[in-house]
Amino acid sequence: MKTPRAGDRLPPLRIPVTRTLIVAGAIASRDYQDVHHDPELARQKGSPDIFMNILTTNGLVGRYITDHFGPRAELRRVAIRLGVPNHPGDTMVLTGTVEEVDGDTATVRVVGANGLGKHVTGTVTVRITA
Template identity: 50%
Template sequence: MTPTVELATLAVGTVLPELAIHADPTFVISTALATRDFQDVHHDRDKAVERGSSDIFVNILTDTGLVQRFVTDWAGPRALVKRIALRLGVPLYAGDTLTLSGTVTEIDGTQVTIDVHGKDSLGEHITATAVIALPDLEPK
């Protein structure tokens, strides 16, 4: 298990390690169903193409979960996600890979703000800001 990041080791500009996630069709369909998003463009390729897409694509609830996973995998088990603000760009189609990157942009007490970017083969898929709270692990 990854230990929780210590506030004392962070600075504005700290870069998080990248995370690559391959979105095969099973991933796209199962995550849409897991988030109770039954919109056909997330599980029916023919309907997605009929509506102008080239394939089924990942839904926004999955994207939000992936941003949360990215941040908490780095920050550790004692990090608490306070807020995620997310904007979508190009679609993440089945068969493509999403690469998440992030940078610490603000530290305010125990709260850490991280800018997150997710890119796929078409360009910028996700632009997000995550705010987490880290425990103060310094001895008292």
């Protein structure tokens, strides 16, 4: 792993948004809201289908950073904001740009987009040790 520098772009990560991913993420994070597992109730509440919860999105953003920076990467701060939903059958593409490096710590701007637009935007502060 080379030392990151401001302006470096992380390679994109394509994540197929499957029904299984949405439901498994909701169960793993103990989020039993019906809009994350019951298509009919989600439609009754105005959504075309079930959609991914924020905790699953947060975990995928963390995975994106640690996959890039390696097993010694330590997430120090993850600050995200949701936009459009992730529905089954779409693909979310995560991209990142290193905004700042201070010693062994980097701040990365992350965007996750799907067919509807930006699903998640935010910044991740990661400590990278040798």
